[in-house]
Amino acid sequence: MSQTPALSAPRSVLVTGAATFLGGYLVARLAENPEIERVVAVDSRVPNKTLLRRMGRAEFLRLDIRRPAIAKALTSYDVDTVVHAAPSLMDAAAHSAAIKELNVVGSMQVSAACQRTPSVKRLILRSTAMIYGASSADPAYFTEGTPARREPRRGYGRDMLDVEGYARGLARRRPDIDVTILRPQAILGPRIATRMSSYLSMPLVPVVFGRAARLQFLHEEDALGALEWATLHPVRGTFNLAGDGVVTLAQAVHRAGHLQLPVPATLLAPLAGVLKEGRVPSIRSDQEGFLAFGRVLDTTRMRSELGFEPKYTTLETLDDFIARGPTEPVISAQAWQSMERRVVSAATALQ
Template sequence: MTEDRSGEQPPRSVLVTGASTFLGGYLVTRLAANPDIERVVAVDSRVPTKVLMRRMGRADFLRLDIRRPAIAKAIASYDVDTLVHAAPSILDSVEHTAAIKELNVVGTMQVCAACQRSPSVRRLVLRSSAMVYGAGPSDPGFFSEGTPARKEPRRGYGRDLIDMEGYARGLARRRQDIDVSILRFQSILGPRIRTRMSAYLSLPVVPTAFGRQPRFQFLHEEDALAALEHATLNRRPGTFNIAGDGVVTLSQSVYRAGHLKLPVPAGLISPLTGVLQGGGLPGIRSENTSYLSYGRVLDTTRMRTELGFVPRYSSLETLDDFIERGGSEPVISSDTWRALEHQAVAAATRLQ
């Protein structure tokens, strides 16, 4: 068994919440394949798919509600030293309701309380999101981990995540022997994971805010998994922005997918998206409208220098892989776009 560069042993017994979700389930799969980890425990109130259960291999699955004291019993029974709270990934595919808020906020409170009481826990990794920064016209060019949002979320998943991070930081203050790592993921895209952003960009006609050109960063699903695994295996306490290199505008995203923009007043993005999706994932909510109007870009310096993690995919490469393998059909082919581009360049030349 090797040691990380900080001199601390890799985890011996790891418990992962949210095991039925994409990130939680596939993280369990990766950890279970690591021979240096003695025990992996997968926890969720829902049973993972049969395919995912098979991939989990030697991991033990416990069906329990993290809002209940049973989470503390599980930590004690398996002598857990590292807990990865990946359950908030539910925000990618489920509408925000009072029940979901309770699962997120009360569940995280119970997890942190259980860790505080446990003599064995030495590390907590929380999957968070860049949604905590909010989005608005007066935002900085880049959000660093210490930059407060100009208009922080007051409801929805953004508000939940602010409260959840608060519980995690409170644990770090009360138990200074427990290393707490908070990973703030940018919008995740990939051929397998289903998120609001992937559903939005898959629309043949994409409602956009009239007169706005928001800038985005994307995080590939494989890099999201790799970042969680890296934080689990290495002692890197702190809060870290996680995103691929580079910036992609909304127009670039829509056009590279071969889809069409439909500029509308910002207030119509949410209802129009819901109508155009016609089921499946929930439509873009009003709380997401500011993000789709103004975008959000993160400073990832700490990700590289302190966390020691470098994503494999850039934002543009993530977008292109999602387009190529994600099953989204173009309305206008790439050949047509190139022909239109050549025509536009030729017309501009003639006018000079």
């Protein structure tokens, strides 16, 4: 493992997406760091009162990153570090044109504003592992340099491929700017609302018949920790983020005390929407491959180059979500354990 970079606190940090869980709580953490002179929180929406209180001394600016005002903010606050945490897929029930515009056009404006602002020396982009896609032809582990066999052609994954392109273009045009791209695996935790947490909270979980998706998770605290670490430690490059270990979708459903409903792949998204009764964002077509085949990341560079070590494994992340999250078991853990003991006992007796 290479030597961990020395702590290098930025002087003035601007964080986009301050009304989101990751963006808002990152602002709160950075505002508690006395080595950082100024923290600026940006979003087109006002964060909830609890989040605003946690932001402490940070200054909140309500502005749309798709507008030129973002460039004025970078100049006015003499920003040297930008954390672009705004790209989102949880703000609408479907991947609407408005969400796509916010992700792609907004990111293009942020990159352009960074390029025109001499004080900016660092950009940290929260991307996603969804850029790899998911199919039966995928490798066992995705490394940062291994392209997907079938890249996403639509949806959030497609958006983030374009967004990453803007960030790399910035690095070429302004080689004095350190660009760090983080690709977190499916984020799960007791507080953050994601499509995976919504999916695993269903008492009756539709799964693709005949498939055993291999999954990794990244705990919400580790997602925040990685963003904070990358903000404070200057390392160029692209990094996968995930907790150690792999679980199958069936294991995750059973561990939550829920029941599987095997269905054809074409019925997965519509049936999930019916079972959830429209109360949460539905599964989109670009997620069906992930739930059928899964996706596993190689995280060697996360440790050896970025120098970040998650506190939670994939299984610990899942268990913490089950223990403290919004999901309620249909079948208790004790009932599953009793069933397992009976199966083991019966198998032993037959030997």
